[in-house]
Amino acid sequence: MTIADQKELTSAEYWNNEWRRLAPSRCYASLDWVHRNYLYRAFDRLLSGLLPVDPDRTFIEMGSGPARWMIYFHRRFGYRVVGCDYSEVSCDLARRNLAAAGIVGEVMQADFMTIEGQYDVVFSGGVVEHFDRPQDVLAAFARLVAPGGILITDVPNLGGLNGLYRRLLKPETFETHRLVTLADLRRIHAGLGLQEMLATPYGSFTLGRLPTDAFRRFPRFQRTVWRPFHLVASRGVNRACLLMQGAGVRLDHRLISPHLVVISRKPV
Ligand SMILES: C[S@@+](CC[C@H](N)C(=O)[O-])C[C@H]1O[C@@H](n2cnc3c(N)ncnc32)[C@H](O)[C@@H]1O
Numbered sequence: 387m388t389i390a391d392q393k394e395l396t397s398a399e400y401w402n403n404e405w406r407r408l409a410p411s412r413c414y415a416s417l418d419w420v421h422r423n424y425l426y427r428a429f430d431r432l433l434s435g436l437l438p439v440d441p442d443r444t445f446i447e448m449g450s451g452p453a454r455w456m457i458y459f460h461r462r463f464g465y466r467v468v469g470c471d472y473s474e475v476s477c478d479l480a481r482r483n484l485a486a487a488g489i490v491g492e493v494m495q496a497d498f499m500t501i502e503g504q505y506d507v508v509f510s511g512g513v514v515e516h517f518d519r520p521q522d523v524l525a526a527f528a529r530l531v532a533p534g535g536i537l538i539t540d541v542p543n544l545g546g547l548n549g550l551y552r553r554l555l556k557p558e559t560f561e562t563h564r565l566v567t568l569a570d571l572r573r574i575h576a577g578l579g580l581q582e583m584l585a586t587p588y589g590s591f592t593l594g595r596l597p598t599d600a601f602r603r604f605p606r607f608q609r610t611v612w613r614p615f616h617l618v619a620s621r622g623v624n625r626a627c628l629l630m631q632g633a634g635v636r637l638d639h640r641l642i643s644p645h646l647v648v649i650s651r652k653p654v
Contacts, residue, residue, distance in 0.1 A: 393518035395562045401473035405451065410482035414454045417461055424627035425589040425644060428636075429540070430462065436583055436649055437536070439463050443506040446470060448498045448527055449513035453480035457487045465507060467491040470498045499523070504532040511540040515566045521574045528578045531652040537580055539648050541566050543587055546641035548595035555600035568640055571648040580650035587643035590627045590636070593620045594644040 413419060420426040441464035447456050450469025460467045468491065469480050477495040484491045494501065499522075508531050514520035524539065531537050544552060544565045552559040572585045598616055601608040630637065640646070 394516060395518065395564070396516045398472045398474070400562070401451075401471075402475040405473055405475040405479050408452060408479060410479055410486060412486045414452070414457045414483055415487035417458060419454070420458060424624050424631065425592045425594050427628070427631070428588045428590065428638075429645070429647065430458075432584060432586065432588060432647065432649075433538070434462070437463055437507070441466070444468070444504075444532075445507040445509065446503070446505045446530060448508065448510040450480050450493060451476050451512075453483045453491070453493065455509060455511055456480070456484065456491050456493075457489055459507070459509065460489050460491065461487075468505070469493040470496055470501055472497050499526045501530070503530055504535075505530055506532055506535045507538065508535070509538040509540075512542060514539060515541045515544065515563045518564065520564070520566055520570070521577070524574050525578060528580060528652065531580075533652055534654045535652050536583070537575070537650050537652070539571055539575070541571070541646050542595055543568075543589075543640065543644055543646050544595070546639075546643075547591075548642075548644050551596045556597040559597075566646070568646045568648070571646060575648050575650045580652055582648065582650045584647070584649040587638045587640045587646050589644040590630070590638055591623060591642045592627055592644055593623050596620070 420430050443465045445459050445465035446468045448470055450456055450471045453469055456467040456469050459465045467489070471477055471480065471493070472495065474495060477493045480493045484493070508527050510527060514523045517523050528537055542548070544559070544563055545567055549565065568585055568587060572582065575582060596616065598613070599608065601612045
């Protein structure tokens with residue numbers, strides 16, 4: 387099956403335009419970007435509780451974009467990392483970011499529905515919600531998981547409060563995204579014969595899905611009111627969540643948390 391066989395809501399050209407806005411950077415090289423941000427730190431905690439550190443394990447990121455998660459999985463767990471993305475601009479950016487981080491990793495420019503191989507860990511973040519039929523995409527991803535290997539699927543939570551922000555402030559989000567719920571993800575993974583290890587919303591009430599550019603049609607308001615408000619509110623909430631985490635409190639629910647993740651294992 388290729389992307390032509392089922393409806394994809396974006397295209398390589400769409401992503402080329404998105405990634406052209408990002409310059410190659412060393413900022414992913416250390417994992418400070420994970421530790422400073424409550425959302426990423428929460429994800430790191432969930433993964434660290436389940437994944438082994440093992441430099442012999444292989445890892446592929448489907449829709450690898452700038453390769454920040456390839457860098458993370460290599461640094462955090464030692465995995466030998468491969469990325470796959472059909473956007474030429476993203477592949478170039480990913481190769482440069484890996485080089486800047488001093489990490490040897492392969493980046494293939496390809497439609498991920500068509501590639502072959504077997505990997506110990508197959509990860510996608512922010513990908514399957516861009517398709518009308520996420521189940522077909524996850525079936526293609528699951529094929530690449532080696533027996534005993536792990537499939538990790540992470541999506542933005544476009545339901546609950548975060549969906550409301552988007553519907554009110556940036557309804558065009560739903561032209562390129564479908565609402566994928568935790569129940570959908572769990573059902574799809576189970577239907578593929580995978581054994582669930584973890585399925586949860588995460589990120590507490592951080593404002594990861596509150597659009598930064600909600601008022602771009604009103605440039606003055608956007609610049610003088612919304613942007614400063616967004617910055618202060620996001621930083622304040624991030625700090626409050628980090629403090630909460632320091633006190634051992636984890637507050638997550640599908641109605642408030644900005645991300646959903648399912649981690650499952652392919653039977654041996
Ligand atoms: C939202 S971005 C996520 C990037 C990365 N996972 C991250 O979180 O930094 C989705 C990525 O999936 C890629 N993508 C979408 N459809 C694809 C396909 N059929 N084959 C390969 N890559 C695809 C896009 O080019 C884009 O880079």
